[in-house]
Protein backbone atom coordinates (compact mmCIF):
# COMPACT_ATOMS: atom_id res chain seq x y z
CA UNK A 1 0.00 0.00 0.00
CA UNK A 2 1.33 3.45 -0.84
CA UNK A 3 0.22 5.79 1.91
CA UNK A 4 1.07 9.48 2.02
CA UNK A 5 -0.17 11.50 4.97
CA UNK A 6 0.41 14.75 3.07
CA UNK A 7 -2.24 13.75 0.57
CA UNK A 8 -4.70 13.16 3.38
CA UNK A 9 -4.34 16.22 5.59
CA UNK A 10 -6.54 19.26 4.86
CA UNK A 11 -4.84 22.04 2.87
CA UNK A 12 -5.36 24.71 5.56
CA UNK A 13 -3.87 22.41 8.22
CA UNK A 14 -0.87 21.49 6.07
CA UNK A 15 0.25 25.11 6.10
CA UNK A 16 -0.97 25.96 9.60
CA UNK A 17 1.35 27.87 11.91
CA UNK A 18 0.25 26.59 15.33
CA UNK A 19 -0.27 28.93 18.28
CA UNK A 20 2.98 29.41 20.12
CA UNK A 21 2.18 29.61 23.83
CA UNK A 22 4.25 31.35 26.47
CA UNK A 23 5.29 27.94 27.77
CA UNK A 24 6.36 26.89 24.26
CA UNK A 25 8.68 29.82 23.84
CA UNK A 26 10.42 29.34 27.18
CA UNK A 27 12.94 26.59 27.74
CA UNK A 28 15.55 26.13 30.45
CA UNK A 29 15.24 27.07 34.11
CA UNK A 30 13.55 30.10 35.65
CA UNK A 31 12.26 31.18 39.06
CA UNK A 32 10.27 34.22 38.07
CA UNK A 33 7.51 33.73 35.52
CA UNK A 34 6.29 36.97 33.98
CA UNK A 35 5.51 35.53 30.55
CA UNK A 36 1.93 34.18 30.59
CA UNK A 37 -0.26 36.79 32.32
CA UNK A 38 -1.18 34.40 35.15
CA UNK A 39 -2.13 35.82 38.56
CA UNK A 40 1.15 36.24 40.42
CA UNK A 41 -0.67 36.51 43.80
CA UNK A 42 -2.34 33.10 43.53
CA UNK A 43 -5.95 31.89 43.80
CA UNK A 44 -8.55 31.29 46.54
CA UNK A 45 -7.56 27.60 46.54
CA UNK A 46 -5.02 25.97 48.83
CA UNK A 47 -3.47 23.89 46.03
CA UNK A 48 -1.37 25.90 43.60
CA UNK A 49 -2.93 26.12 40.15
CA UNK A 50 -1.47 29.52 39.21
CA UNK A 51 0.54 28.31 36.22
CA UNK A 52 -0.60 26.97 32.88
CA UNK A 53 0.07 23.23 32.58
CA UNK A 54 2.64 21.66 30.23
CA UNK A 55 1.03 22.03 26.77
CA UNK A 56 2.92 18.94 25.56
CA UNK A 57 2.22 16.78 28.64
CA UNK A 58 5.78 15.48 28.44
CA UNK A 59 5.97 13.63 31.77
CA UNK A 60 2.56 12.03 31.30
CA UNK A 61 3.29 10.89 27.76
CA UNK A 62 6.59 9.39 28.87
CA UNK A 63 4.82 7.36 31.53
CA UNK A 64 2.03 6.26 29.18
CA UNK A 65 4.71 5.20 26.66
CA UNK A 66 6.25 2.89 29.25
CA UNK A 67 2.97 1.42 30.47
CA UNK A 68 1.55 0.91 26.96
CA UNK A 69 4.83 -0.09 25.29
CA UNK A 70 4.65 2.60 22.57
CA UNK A 71 6.92 5.51 21.60
CA UNK A 72 6.12 8.78 23.43
CA UNK A 73 6.08 10.58 20.08
CA UNK A 74 3.28 8.25 18.92
CA UNK A 75 0.94 9.55 21.64
CA UNK A 76 -1.60 12.37 21.47
CA UNK A 77 -3.64 13.28 24.54
CA UNK A 78 -7.13 14.72 24.31
CA UNK A 79 -9.75 16.08 26.67
CA UNK A 80 -11.41 12.67 26.56
CA UNK A 81 -11.17 10.58 23.40
CA UNK A 82 -14.15 12.61 22.20
CA UNK A 83 -11.69 15.46 21.61
CA UNK A 84 -9.46 13.13 19.56
CA UNK A 85 -12.49 12.13 17.46
CA UNK A 86 -13.33 15.76 16.69
CA UNK A 87 -9.71 16.65 15.91
CA UNK A 88 -9.40 13.81 13.40
CA UNK A 89 -12.24 15.39 11.42
CA UNK A 90 -10.78 18.88 11.73
CA UNK A 91 -7.37 17.73 10.50
CA UNK A 92 -8.33 15.35 7.71
CA UNK A 93 -11.85 16.01 6.39
CA UNK A 94 -12.87 18.90 4.14
CA UNK A 95 -16.47 19.78 4.90
CA UNK A 96 -18.95 19.29 2.06
CA UNK A 97 -16.32 17.38 0.08
CA UNK A 98 -14.87 14.42 1.98
CA UNK A 99 -16.70 11.46 3.47
CA UNK A 100 -16.13 8.93 6.23
CA UNK A 101 -17.46 5.44 6.93
CA UNK A 102 -19.03 4.25 10.15
CA UNK A 103 -20.36 0.78 10.96
CA UNK A 104 -23.61 1.02 12.94
CA UNK A 105 -24.61 0.17 15.53
CA UNK A 106 -21.59 1.92 16.97
CA UNK A 107 -20.44 4.75 19.23
CA UNK A 108 -22.56 7.83 18.50
CA UNK A 109 -19.87 10.51 18.53
CA UNK A 110 -18.38 9.45 15.18
CA UNK A 111 -21.64 10.54 13.57
CA UNK A 112 -22.22 13.63 15.74
CA UNK A 113 -18.68 14.92 15.13
CA UNK A 114 -19.03 14.30 11.39
CA UNK A 115 -22.23 16.36 11.40
CA UNK A 116 -20.62 19.16 13.42
CA UNK A 117 -17.77 19.23 10.91
CA UNK A 118 -20.19 19.00 7.98
CA UNK A 119 -18.64 15.81 6.63
CA UNK A 120 -20.65 13.21 4.69
CA UNK A 121 -21.33 9.99 6.60
CA UNK A 122 -21.49 6.65 4.81
CA UNK A 123 -22.88 3.71 6.73
CA UNK A 124 -21.82 0.08 6.32
CA UNK A 125 -23.95 -1.77 8.87
CA UNK A 126 -22.40 -4.45 11.01
CA UNK A 127 -23.63 -7.96 10.18
CA UNK A 128 -26.35 -9.61 12.30
CA UNK A 129 -23.63 -11.00 14.59
CA UNK A 130 -22.08 -7.52 14.92
CA UNK A 131 -19.04 -8.08 12.71
CA UNK A 132 -17.69 -5.85 9.95
CA UNK A 133 -19.28 -6.20 6.52
CA UNK A 134 -16.06 -5.75 4.58
CA UNK A 135 -17.74 -5.87 1.15
CA UNK A 136 -20.17 -3.12 2.16
CA UNK A 137 -17.36 -0.98 3.62
CA UNK A 138 -15.29 -1.35 0.44
CA UNK A 139 -18.23 -0.53 -1.81
CA UNK A 140 -18.64 2.77 0.07
CA UNK A 141 -15.02 3.87 -0.39
CA UNK A 142 -14.20 6.46 -3.04
CA UNK A 143 -11.37 8.96 -3.54
CA UNK A 144 -12.89 11.34 -0.99
CA UNK A 145 -13.17 8.75 1.78
CA UNK A 146 -10.77 9.87 4.50
CA UNK A 147 -11.62 7.93 7.64
CA UNK A 148 -13.08 4.54 8.55
CA UNK A 149 -14.26 4.27 12.15
CA UNK A 150 -13.98 0.85 13.80
CA UNK A 151 -14.98 0.34 17.41
CA UNK A 152 -13.55 -2.83 18.97
CA UNK A 153 -14.85 -3.97 21.41
CA UNK A 154 -17.87 -2.31 19.89
CA UNK A 155 -20.27 -0.05 21.74
CA UNK A 156 -23.18 -0.90 22.10
CA UNK A 157 -22.84 -4.59 21.14
CA UNK A 158 -19.84 -5.25 23.42
CA UNK A 159 -17.97 -7.69 21.16
CA UNK A 160 -14.50 -7.57 19.63
CA UNK A 161 -14.42 -7.21 15.86
CA UNK A 162 -12.39 -9.76 13.91
CA UNK A 163 -8.75 -8.75 13.78
CA UNK A 164 -8.25 -10.11 10.25
CA UNK A 165 -11.07 -7.86 8.94
CA UNK A 166 -9.47 -4.76 10.45
CA UNK A 167 -6.10 -5.78 9.04
CA UNK A 168 -7.65 -6.17 5.58
CA UNK A 169 -8.94 -2.58 5.76
CA UNK A 170 -5.62 -1.29 7.03
CA UNK A 171 -3.93 -3.01 4.15
CA UNK A 172 -6.29 -1.95 1.36
CA UNK A 173 -7.56 1.51 2.38
CA UNK A 174 -5.57 4.65 1.53
CA UNK A 175 -7.12 6.78 4.28
CA UNK A 176 -6.99 6.42 8.06
CA UNK A 177 -8.44 3.41 9.84
CA UNK A 178 -9.33 4.45 13.37
CA UNK A 179 -9.65 1.60 15.85
CA UNK A 180 -11.43 2.83 18.96
CA UNK A 181 -10.26 0.59 21.81
CA UNK A 182 -12.11 2.34 24.65
CA UNK A 183 -12.96 -1.09 26.13
CA UNK A 184 -9.83 -3.06 25.15
CA UNK A 185 -8.72 -3.63 28.76
CA UNK A 186 -11.76 -5.85 29.29
CA UNK A 187 -11.06 -7.96 26.19
CA UNK A 188 -8.85 -10.96 25.78
CA UNK A 189 -6.88 -9.48 22.89
CA UNK A 190 -3.73 -7.38 22.66
CA UNK A 191 -4.09 -3.80 21.54
CA UNK A 192 -3.59 -2.69 17.94
CA UNK A 193 -0.94 -0.29 19.31
CA UNK A 194 1.60 -3.07 18.84
CA UNK A 195 0.95 -2.91 15.06
CA UNK A 196 1.67 0.81 14.72
CA UNK A 197 5.12 0.33 13.13
CA UNK A 198 3.52 -1.76 10.35
CA UNK A 199 0.58 0.48 9.44
CA UNK A 200 1.14 4.22 8.76
CA UNK A 201 -2.64 4.67 8.32
CA UNK A 202 -3.56 3.24 11.74
CA UNK A 203 -4.92 5.41 14.56
CA UNK A 204 -5.90 3.82 17.86
CA UNK A 205 -8.06 5.53 20.44
CA UNK A 206 -8.04 4.60 24.12
CA UNK A 207 -9.35 6.34 27.20
CA UNK A 208 -8.92 6.69 30.95
CA UNK A 209 -12.73 6.75 31.29
CA UNK A 210 -13.42 3.00 31.32
CA UNK A 211 -11.02 0.43 32.85
CA UNK A 212 -8.98 3.20 34.46
CA UNK A 213 -12.11 4.53 36.21
CA UNK A 214 -11.30 8.22 35.61
CA UNK A 215 -14.14 9.45 33.37
CA UNK A 216 -14.48 12.60 35.48
CA UNK A 217 -10.92 13.70 34.69
CA UNK A 218 -11.40 13.65 30.89
CA UNK A 219 -8.32 12.06 29.40
CA UNK A 220 -8.25 10.23 26.08
CA UNK A 221 -5.35 8.94 24.01
CA UNK A 222 -4.69 8.63 20.31
CA UNK A 223 -1.79 6.46 19.15
CA UNK A 224 -0.47 6.85 15.61
CA UNK A 225 2.63 7.60 13.54
CA UNK A 226 4.71 10.61 14.58
CA UNK A 227 3.51 12.43 11.43
CA UNK A 228 -0.17 12.02 12.37
CA UNK A 229 0.49 12.99 16.00
CA UNK A 230 2.32 16.15 14.83
CA UNK A 231 -0.74 17.16 12.83
CA UNK A 232 -3.13 16.63 15.78
CA UNK A 233 -0.75 18.58 18.03
CA UNK A 234 -0.79 21.56 15.70
CA UNK A 235 -4.59 21.81 15.82
CA UNK A 236 -5.38 21.12 19.48
CA UNK A 237 -6.01 23.99 21.90
CA UNK A 238 -2.65 24.73 23.60
CA UNK A 239 -3.54 23.64 27.15
CA UNK A 240 -6.16 20.96 26.43
CA UNK A 241 -5.11 18.70 29.33
CA UNK A 242 -5.40 20.49 32.64
CA UNK A 243 -2.87 20.29 35.46
CA UNK A 244 -5.02 18.19 37.82
CA UNK A 245 -5.66 15.60 35.12
CA UNK A 246 -1.97 15.40 34.21
CA UNK A 247 -0.96 14.99 37.84
CA UNK A 248 -3.61 12.42 38.78
CA UNK A 249 -3.14 10.38 35.60
CA UNK A 250 0.58 10.14 36.37
CA UNK A 251 -0.32 8.97 39.87
CA UNK A 252 -2.75 6.35 38.51
CA UNK A 253 -0.20 5.07 36.00
CA UNK A 254 2.15 4.33 38.91
CA UNK A 255 -0.56 1.96 40.17
CA UNK A 256 -1.41 0.22 36.90
CA UNK A 257 -1.61 -3.13 38.73
CA UNK A 258 -4.72 -1.92 40.53
CA UNK A 259 -6.47 -1.39 37.20
CA UNK A 260 -5.77 -5.00 36.27
CA UNK A 261 -7.35 -6.13 39.55
CA UNK A 262 -10.49 -4.05 38.98
CA UNK A 263 -10.71 -5.18 35.40
CA UNK A 264 -10.65 -8.88 36.18
CA UNK A 265 -13.14 -8.31 39.00
CA UNK A 266 -15.48 -6.50 36.58
CA UNK A 267 -15.14 -9.32 34.06
CA UNK A 268 -16.19 -11.89 36.64
CA UNK A 269 -19.05 -9.61 37.79
CA UNK A 270 -20.11 -9.37 34.12
CA UNK A 271 -20.25 -13.15 33.81
CA UNK A 272 -22.24 -13.46 37.06
CA UNK A 273 -24.65 -10.74 35.96
CA UNK A 274 -25.19 -12.49 32.63
CA UNK A 275 -26.13 -15.71 34.47
CA UNK A 276 -28.52 -13.82 36.78
CA UNK A 277 -30.18 -12.03 33.86
CA UNK A 278 -30.45 -15.19 31.78
CA UNK A 279 -32.81 -16.66 34.39
CA UNK A 280 -35.38 -13.88 33.94
CA UNK A 281 -38.29 -14.50 31.59
CA UNK A 282 -38.19 -10.89 30.29
CA UNK A 283 -34.63 -11.46 29.03
CA UNK A 284 -34.64 -12.82 25.48
CA UNK A 285 -30.95 -12.70 24.62
CA UNK A 286 -27.66 -11.59 26.10
CA UNK A 287 -25.05 -10.75 23.50
CA UNK A 288 -21.46 -11.91 24.12
CA UNK A 289 -19.42 -9.10 25.66
CA UNK A 290 -15.71 -8.27 25.70
CA UNK A 291 -16.43 -5.01 27.53
CA UNK A 292 -17.74 -3.78 30.89
CA UNK A 293 -21.36 -3.81 29.77
CA UNK A 294 -23.94 -6.21 28.38
CA UNK A 295 -26.30 -5.68 25.49
CA UNK A 296 -29.50 -7.40 26.53
CA UNK A 297 -32.57 -8.03 24.40
CA UNK A 298 -35.69 -7.90 26.54
CA UNK A 299 -39.42 -8.27 26.02
CA UNK A 300 -40.16 -4.53 26.17
CA UNK A 301 -37.08 -2.29 26.37
CA UNK A 302 -38.88 0.99 26.80
CA UNK A 303 -41.29 -0.30 29.48
CA UNK A 304 -38.50 -1.97 31.44
CA UNK A 305 -36.27 1.10 31.13
CA UNK A 306 -39.07 3.31 32.51
CA UNK A 307 -39.88 0.91 35.35
CA UNK A 308 -36.23 0.71 36.40
CA UNK A 309 -35.94 4.47 36.31
CA UNK A 310 -38.94 4.78 38.63
CA UNK A 311 -36.83 2.79 41.09
CA UNK A 312 -33.87 5.10 40.45
CA UNK A 313 -31.90 2.60 38.39
CA UNK A 314 -30.71 3.94 35.07
CA UNK A 315 -29.57 1.76 32.19
CA UNK A 316 -29.17 2.76 28.54
CA UNK A 317 -32.19 2.24 26.32
CA UNK A 318 -30.87 1.29 22.87
CA UNK A 319 -34.13 0.06 21.34
CA UNK A 320 -34.16 2.77 18.69
CA UNK A 321 -30.66 1.89 17.51
CA UNK A 322 -30.34 -0.20 14.35
CA UNK A 323 -29.90 -3.96 15.02
CA UNK A 324 -30.70 -3.33 18.71
CA UNK A 325 -34.48 -3.86 18.72
CA UNK A 326 -35.74 -4.12 22.28
CA UNK A 327 -32.21 -3.88 23.65
CA UNK A 328 -30.93 -2.31 26.84
CA UNK A 329 -27.24 -1.67 27.38
CA UNK A 330 -26.37 -2.40 30.98
CA UNK A 331 -23.07 -1.35 32.55
CA UNK A 332 -21.65 -3.91 34.98
CA UNK A 333 -21.93 -2.42 38.47
CA UNK A 334 -20.75 -3.54 41.87
CA UNK A 335 -22.17 -6.85 43.13
CA UNK A 336 -24.68 -4.89 45.24
CA UNK A 337 -25.74 -2.73 42.27
CA UNK A 338 -26.12 -5.77 40.02
CA UNK A 339 -28.20 -7.52 42.68
CA UNK A 340 -30.42 -4.45 43.04
CA UNK A 341 -30.90 -4.38 39.27
CA UNK A 342 -31.86 -8.07 39.13
CA UNK A 343 -34.20 -7.76 42.16
CA UNK A 344 -35.94 -4.83 40.49
CA UNK A 345 -36.27 -6.71 37.20
CA UNK A 346 -37.86 -9.60 39.11
CA UNK A 347 -40.40 -7.20 40.59
CA UNK A 348 -41.18 -5.83 37.13
CA UNK A 349 -42.01 -9.35 35.94
Ligand SMILES: Cc1ncc(COP(=O)(O)O)c(C=O)c1O
Pocket residue numbers: 079080081082083107151155180182183206207208209215219220
Ligand atom coordinates in the same frame (compact mmCIF):
# COMPACT_ATOMS: atom_id res chain seq x y z
C1 LIG B 1 -16.36 3.50 22.10
C2 LIG B 1 -16.18 4.77 22.86
N1 LIG B 1 -15.25 5.63 22.45
C3 LIG B 1 -15.05 6.79 23.09
C4 LIG B 1 -15.81 7.14 24.18
C5 LIG B 1 -15.57 8.46 24.84
O1 LIG B 1 -14.55 8.36 25.75
P1 LIG B 1 -14.01 9.61 26.58
O2 LIG B 1 -14.67 9.59 27.90
O3 LIG B 1 -12.54 9.37 26.64
O4 LIG B 1 -14.34 10.86 25.79
C6 LIG B 1 -16.80 6.28 24.64
C7 LIG B 1 -17.64 6.64 25.79
O5 LIG B 1 -18.60 6.02 26.15
C8 LIG B 1 -16.99 5.05 23.95
O6 LIG B 1 -17.94 4.19 24.32
